[in-house]
Amino acid sequence: MDFMAASKAVVELTQLAAKAAIDKIGTELIALDLSEQMVLSEVFLIITAQNVAQVDAIADGIERALAATGQKPIRREGTAEWILLDYSDLVVHIQSQVLRQYYMLDHLWNDCPVIPLDAVKEFEAQARSAGK
Numbered sequence: 001m002d003f004m005a006a007s008k009a010v011v012e013l014t015q016l017a018a019k020a021a022i023d024k025i026g027t028e029l030i031a032l033d034l035s036e037q038m039v040l041s042e043v044f045l046i047i048t049a050q051n052v053a054q055v056d057a058i059a060d061g062i063e064r065a066l067a068a069t070g071q072k073p074i075r076r077e078g079t080a081e082w083i084l085l086d087y088s089d090l091v092v093h094i095q096s097q098v099l100r101q102y103y104m105l106d107h108l109w110n111d112c113p114v115i116p117l118d119a120v121k122e123f124e125a126q127a128r129s130a131g132k
Contacts, residue, residue: 005033005035006033006034006035006042006089006115007035007042007089009089010042010043010089010090011043011115013066013071013087013090014031014043014045014090014115014117015117015118015119016065016066016069017045017062017065017066017090017092018031018045018117018118018119018120019065019118019119020058020061020062020064020066021045021047021058021061021062021092021094021119022119022120022123023061024054024057024058024060024061025050025054025058026047026048026049026054026058026094027047027048027050028046028047028100029045029046029047029048029117029119029120030045030106030117031043031044031045031046031114031115031117032044032045032046032106032109032113032114032115033112033113033114033115034109034112036112036113037109037112040088041086041088041089041090041091042089042090043091044091044092044105044109045090045091045092045093046092046093046095046100046105046106047092047093047094047095048095048096048100049094049095049096049097050097051096052080052081052096055078055080055081055082055083055094055095055096056080056083058083058094059076059078059083059085059092059094062085062092062094063076063085066087071087073085073086073087074086074087074088078094080096081095081096081098081099082094082095082096082099093105
């Protein structure tokens with residue numbers, strides 16, 4: 001069976017969500033292409049928040065950014081330390097550091113290809129140039 005990568009539209013949505021997460025100080029972002037797996041979603045975007053208030057702020061920021069393009073989550077569920085935003089083909093997991101380390105979703109799906117995130121590259125480049 002040939003590998004089918006996540007669709008361009010879903011990757012673009014993922015890039016937009018990643019930018020919104022970084023704007024709200026989300027860290028350790030990783031986007032996993034699940035399209036080869038037998039799951040309902042094409043991409044998981046996993047984000048770490050530094051505290052419980054930030055979990056909610058990141059989720060709100062992503063919802064606002066994606067709503068500006070006409071996208072609304074099918075569902076939003078979670079706790080103070082973990083919010084899941086389900087956009088059907090894109091599922092965003094925003095977790096506290098403790099839950100990220102405990103559940104290790106990125107390790108659970110470590111055989112899936114990683115989608116490079118433009119916002120992460122830009123943030124890292126800015127951090128390098130600020131450190132010079």
